[in-house]
Structures are given as C-alpha cells and as structure tokens.
Amino acid sequence: MSRILLFLSLVCLPQALAAQDPRLAGRLDATTLGTVSSIIDSARADGLPAEPLVQKALEGASKRAPGEAIVRAVRTLASNLRTVRTALGMKSSDQELLAGAAALRAGATPDALRELRRLGDSRNLAVPLSVLADLVSQGIEVTAASRSVLDLARTDASDEDYLRLKQRFDGDRRP
Amino acid sequence: MTSSDEESRDPLIERVVRELQKPVALDPELESRIMAELRQPPLPTLGRGWIPWAALALAAGLAGMLLVSYDRHRLPKVEFALDMPNASSVTLVGDFNNWSPEATPLSKGSQGRWATRLPLAPGRYQFTFIVDGQRWVPDPARPRAPDDFGEPTSVVTVIGPAKL
Numbered sequence A: 001m002s003r004i005l006l007f008l009s010l011v012c013l014p015q016a017l018a019a020q021d022p023r024l025a026g027r028l029d030a031t032t033l034g035t036v037s038s039i040i041d042s043a044r045a046d047g048l049p050a051e052p053l054v055q056k057a058l059e060g061a062s063k064r065a066p067g068e069a070i071v072r073a074v075r076t077l078a079s080n081l082r083t084v085r086t087a088l089g090m091k092s093s094d095q096e097l098l099a100g101a102a103a104l105r106a107g108a109t110p111d112a113l114r115e116l117r118r119l120g121d122s123r124n125l126a127v128p129l130s131v132l133a134d135l136v137s138q139g140i141e142v143t144a145a146s147r148s149v150l151d152l153a154r155t156d157a158s159d160e161d162y163l164r165l166k167q168r169f170d171g172d173r174r175p
Numbered sequence B: 001m002t003s004s005d006e007e008s009r010d011p012l013i014e015r016v017v018r019e020l021q022k023p024v025a026l027d028p029e030l031e032s033r034i035m036a037e038l039r040q041p042p043l044p045t046l047g048r049g050w051i052p053w054a055a056l057a058l059a060a061g062l063a064g065m066l067l068v069s070y071d072r073h074r075l076p077k078v079e080f081a082l083d084m085p086n087a088s089s090v091t092l093v094g095d096f097n098n099w100s101p102e103a104t105p106l107s108k109g110s111q112g113r114w115a116t117r118l119p120l121a122p123g124r125y126q127f128t129f130i131v132d133g134q135r136w137v138p139d140p141a142r143p144r145a146p147d148d149f150g151e152p153t154s155v156v157t158v159i160g161p162a163k164l
Helices: A002-018 A030-045 A051-062 A067-088 A094-106 A110-120 A126-137 A142-154 A159-173 B001-020 B030-039 B043-073
Strands: B078-083 B090-094 B113-119 B123-131 B135-137 B154-159
Touching: A030 A051, A030 A067, A030 A142, A051 A067, A051 A094, A051 B030, A067 A094, A094 A126, A094 B123, A110 A126, A110 A142, A126 A142, A126 A159, A126 B113, A126 B123, A126 B154, A142 A159, A159 B090, B078 B123, B090 B113
Parallel strands: none
Antiparallel strands: B078 B113, B090 B123, B123 B135, B123 B154
C-alpha cells in the first residue's frame, strides 16, 4: 500500500507543482495570478503548450502592464494556439503552434495555415510560419505574404530558403 | 589468439578451477547467527521500499541534468547586440530568460556596441533591450513583433546554426 502511495505521489507531484507556475507567483498580483493560472491549466489540460503562456504573462509583468491587459494577452494567445492546432492538426509540434499563433496575431488567416499544412504535409512548419508572421508584422500585405510562403512551400523549400525569402523582403524594404 | 596462448593459459585455468573446488571452511557459529537473524521480525516494508524508488528518482534527476547540460553546449549561440554609446547599462529580456531584467546584462564593447551571445534551442523568441534600467528599445536588426503591452518588442527565429 505504501508503495502505491509513494508511486502515486511521484506521478502526481509534478502535476500538482505545475498547477501554479512558481515563476508567476512573485510577478503577478493575486487576482491576475489566479486568472492566468486558470487559463494556463485549461490550455495544459487541452494538450496545448503552457510555456508560451507563462512567458506572455511574464512579459506583461516585466512591462508593468495592468492585470487586465496581461489576462487578455494570455487568453488571446491560448485561443490562437487552439485555432492553430485546429488548422494544422493535432500532431503539430509546440514550435509550430507558437509560430502559427504569431502568424495569426500578425494577421494571417487560419485558411493560410491549413493550406501550408496541406502543402507541407508532415514537414515541420515552424520556420515557414515564423517567416509568415515576420513578413506580415513588417507590413507586407497578408495575402501577398501568405502567397509568397505558400509558393515556396509548393517547391518543397528548406528552412534556409524561407530565410532567404525573408531577407529578400528585408532588402526590398531598406532605403 | 595463437595455439601457444591457449596452451599457456590452460594450466592457469586448471589452477583456478582447483581453488574454486576446494571446500570452504565456515565459522561453526555462522549457521546459528543466520538462523537468529531470520527469526527477527521483518523490517517495515516502507523502509526498504523507498530505496529503489529513491534511487530511481535520483538517477532520473541526474540523467536529466546531464542531458540538459549536454544539450546547452550543442545549441547554436545567437548574438544580441545594440549600438548605444551613451548608455550606462543595457540588459536583454525575453522568452528565453523569463523576461527578467537582471538575468542577461550585455557587455559594452568598442564604439559603444553592447552585445551578448546566448545558446538558444531552435524556435521563435520575443525579446527587447532595456537601456539604463528604464527605456525599452527594440533590436533594429531584427523584425518587430506585434506588442500586447505597449512596449516595443523584437523577434528572433533560431534555425539550427543560423538565425532569421
């Protein structure tokens, strides 16, 4: 019996500790901490990565943002991670989800992400999605940025090819 | 192995076998001591049951620490730099250091260039510089990220040895 209890405690302890991230405790007020922890728990229970949400909350705390703004940002990111996973599929990696959420945040559409997954099949899409997010964030029109990344995806491009695509846009934008 | 090696080894093996076959002289009181030990009540199972679990947990922890340490040495180092000749301090905050202003101070080099190099796993990271402990400055060499909190934020995407 004692062995069973010990085994259960070893299995459950990390989950209990993870319920409220210790990094957040000293950085958020009690109300914000409770709400953010609840969002993170819910995301974790859905199989979404918790670390980007923790970092978003810490970013807000570091920038001395009001609690409501931190909660709003964490909630938006969690929602975007869910949308990206629906678009890219349940087997998407954490890095793909994070890059996809950045692309959504920048203005890309779930349809563009779905098309990228269709073209890329099982390829890791973290870099193409990150480049798409950067292009849109830099002011490239969403449709044009999506079309460029999708065109590259049709050619079975490497991560370095996407790097060159972004550098080409960087060059075009420099005076 | 040559046939001469085998011939020279055989006598040695023979001697070892003979030694092993000799009867072992036991202490005449040994049997009574063993029987007395066996008659003792058994130790609580919890006391002994902890040992393999604790050893397993310790071994797993040590293996994890070694793996993390090993991986950190293999990660590509990404340079973060900012030209700020008149600043008295520049620090780096981002997704890689829990946005802690004290975690990553930059070193001032020649011509007012502040820089540091961090080992980062491939991925997308948001970050910014804090100048003189109060001014948030984005990296002019890297893309900006949409900001949720009203301060400028940059982004770096690490892809193996290169960076975007």
